[in-house]
Amino acid sequence: MSKETIQTADDVLTMLDTLLKEQSRFEWDQFYTDRNKKIPFLKNAPDENLVEYFANKTIRSGHVLELGCGPGRNAIFLAEKGCTVDAVDSSSEAIQWGKERALERNLAINFLEKNIFELPQESTKYDFIYDSGCFHHIAPHRRMDYQNLLNRTLKPNGHFALTCFVEDGQLGGSKMTDYDVYRERSLKGGLGFTEEKLRRIFADFQVIEIRKMRNVEEQEHVFGVSGLWAGLFKKKG
Ligand SMILES: C[S@@+](CC[C@H](N)C(=O)[O-])C[C@H]1O[C@@H](n2cnc3c(N)ncnc32)[C@H](O)[C@@H]1O
Numbered sequence: 001m002s003k004e005t006i007q008t009a010d011d012v013l014t015m016l017d018t019l020l021k022e023q024s025r026f027e028w029d030q031f032y033t034d035r036n037k038k039i040p041f042l043k044n045a046p047d048e049n050l051v052e053y054f055a056n057k058t059i060r061s062g063h064v065l066e067l068g069c070g071p072g073r074n075a076i077f078l079a080e081k082g083c084t085v086d087a088v089d090s091s092s093e094a095i096q097w098g099k100e101r102a103l104e105r106n107l108a109i110n111f112l113e114k115n116i117f118e119l120p121q122e123s124t125k126y127d128f129i130y131d132s133g134c135f136h137h138i139a140p141h142r143r144m145d146y147q148n149l150l151n152r153t154l155k156p157n158g159h160f161a162l163t164c165f166v167e168d169g170q171l172g173g174s175k176m177t178d179y180d181v182y183r184e185r186s187l188k189g190g191l192g193f194t195e196e197k198l199r200r201i202f203a204d205f206q207v208i209e210i211r212k213m214r215n216v217e218e219q220e221h222v223f224g225v226s227g228l229w230a231g232l233f234k235k236k237g
Pocket residue numbers: 028041042067068069070071072073074088089090091094114115116117131132133134137138
């Protein structure tokens with residue numbers, strides 16, 4: 001039987017992955033090869049909201065999973081706060097850079113080069129899951145997998161936080177419906193969200209806070225742009 005024959009719901013999801021990928025020329029590995037790019041999130045500084053969660057003790061050190069960690073700026077902050085960190089990204093360039101940054105600071109971080117949807121089914125239970133800028137690159141048909149991943153790997157009463165594009169924000173955030181993604185076979189550089197849409201997608205969680213990130217000056221040692229949402233959620237017990 002042809003490998004393009006659809007038999008299961010999984011086959012439909014794989015087909016949608018393939019159709020989107022066929023249309024895209026973007027590669028994260030290529031993006032990370034130039035480490036001197038003037039891209040704000042390439043600076044080795046943690047998200048201002050993440051720093052605030054620790055400062056106001058909403059989040060305390062524990063076992064953390066970071067999804068789409070890139071070169072590790074938030075994983076490094078979490079490790080410095082005494083967390084045990086598993087940091088996952090599918091880009092080998094990002095993981096290599098993250099390992100180098102961690103080594104420079106003598107930090108032990110468990111960097112994993114993996115697609116977040118290929119983490120072991122029998123996963124560790126985490127106190128906190130963090131995602132800075134990965135979720136808006138996830139196609140709508142994979143959101144169920146994303147939610148399953150959170151449900152499967154977070155401890156009861158564990159926290160989940162993300163930053164993601166505001167619709168038409170200053171860093172991007174395409175204002176398109178989920179259907180449009182498939183009509184146009186593109187996420188247009190990353191999907192934008194409204195607060196209402198985030199509340200709907202993460203309706204199984206208790207919302208602690210959804211706010212725009214604070215705009216941070218260049219010289220500050222944190223990262224923040226008001227074109228990103230910062231959402232903090234808690235898994236119901
Ligand atoms: C905008 S970058 C953010 C990187 C990092 N979190 C930061 O803020 O510096 C998004 C990252 O998500 C990763 N990514 C996207 N989809 C992924 C997936 N399905 N599994 C693992 N990593 C993924 C990309 O490789 C990229 O490094």
